[in-house]
Amino acid sequence: xxxxxxxxxxxxxxxxxxxxxxxxxxxxxxxxxxxxxxxxxxxxxxxxxxxxxxxxxxxxxxxxxxxxxxxxxxxxxxxxxxxxxxxxxxxxxxxxxxxxxxxxxxxxxxx
Amino acid sequence: xxxxxxxxxxxxxxxxxxxxxxxxxxxxxxxxxxxxxxxxxxxxxxxxxxxxxxxxxxxxxxxxxxxxxxxxxxxxxxxxxxxxxxxxxxxxxxxxxxxxxxxxxxxxxxxxxxxx
Numbered sequence: 722x723x724x725x726x727x728x729x730x731x732x733x734x735x736x737x738x739x740x741x742x743x744x745x746x747x748x749x750x751x752x753x754x755x756x757x758x759x760x761x762x763x764x765x766x767x768x769x770x771x772x773x774x775x776x777x778x779x780x781x782x783x784x785x786x787x788x789x790x791x792x793x794x795x796x797x798x799x800x801x802x803x804x805x806x807x808x809x810x811x812x813x814x815x816x817x818x819x820x821x822x823x824x825x826x827x828x829x830x831x832x
Numbered sequence: 833x834x835x836x837x838x839x840x841x842x843x844x845x846x847x848x849x850x851x852x853x854x855x856x857x858x859x860x861x862x863x864x865x866x867x868x869x870x871x872x873x874x875x876x877x878x879x880x881x882x883x884x885x886x887x888x889x890x891x892x893x894x895x896x897x898x899x900x901x902x903x904x905x906x907x908x909x910x911x912x913x914x915x916x917x918x919x920x921x922x923x924x925x926x927x928x929x930x931x932x933x934x935x936x937x938x939x940x941x942x943x944x945x946x947x948x
Contacts, residue, residue: 723874751933762923762939763875770933808875810937817933818863819888822875 722746724811726823733799733830741794741826743809751817752785752792753810756803757825763808766794768817799830834858836940838924844946850912853943856905857926865925865937866899866909875923881907882930914947921945 724745731739743752751770755763767776769785769792776783780797796803806827810820837856845851857864865880879889884901892899896915901907911918921944925937 753936755939762941765936765938768934768936812933815933816931817935818865818880818882818927818930819877820937821877824874 723821724809724823726807726809726826728826729824730827731829733828735801735830735832736798737830739796739799739828741796741807741809741828742791743793743811743823744789744791745811745813747790747811747813749785749787749790749792749811749813750815751812752783753812753817753820754783754792754794755808755810755822756805757808758805766807796828799828801830801832804828804830836924836926836938838922838940838943840943841941842944842946844948845914846948847915848913849947850910851914851918851945851947853909853922853924853945855907855909855924855940857907857924858928858938859905861926861928861938862904863927863930863937864901864907865927866907867923867925867939869921869923869942870919878909916947919945919947 754766757763771787783794785792806825809823839854866878869875878891881901921942923942925939927937928935
């Protein structure tokens with residue numbers, strides 16, 4: 722079952738913050754976040770394991786609430802380079818091999 | 833270090849022709865994944881291998897699709913015969929370890945396939 726991401730699209734001005742949500746109807750072992758720019762490969766951002774952890778690097782962080790079966794990606798003080806489509810990949814097996822990717826959230830950062 | 837290498841980058845062919853996509857995983861990675869990406873269905877896992885052995889091919893859409901991994905540094909995805917609805921971007925990804933949940937999948941640049 723494909724996880725649902727929200728919003729589907731968002732436009733920000735440089736310096737603004739954004740939150741992208743990923744919700745699953747099934748219990749999750751981990752959530753994997755990727756960013757894909759147009760015409761390019763998905764690029765890994767971070768993995769969150771069950772246990773309600775929170776991670777971050779630079780101005781991008783994420784949280785994972787296993788009880789609610791959802792994860793959120795936080796982008797603060799957005800930069801032009803943050804533009805792209807963000808995907809969450811959910812792991813239902815515990816091996817982090819068979820990921821089911823979400824519908825994607827298109828983020829555009831403008832001047 | 834070289835990333836995942838896919839070839840060709842673009843392929844345009846006529847319906848009914850055989851298509852072979854190639855992938856070289858990152859050296860030392862022992863898991864390999866084939867994905868298909870379309871606007872309608874997003875990014876879908878087709879098949880994955882651990883240590884050159886196919887583990888799960890439940891995402892392969894039809895018998896027209898087949899994948900092999902003859903050695904640790906090479907894999908192919910073949911479509912025969914191809915149909916227009918196979919048009920998509922096909923990604924290969926590799927990962928270090930087969931059960932280490934902390935290891936991410938690294939994607940290649942993809943093959944953009946158009947079937948006329």
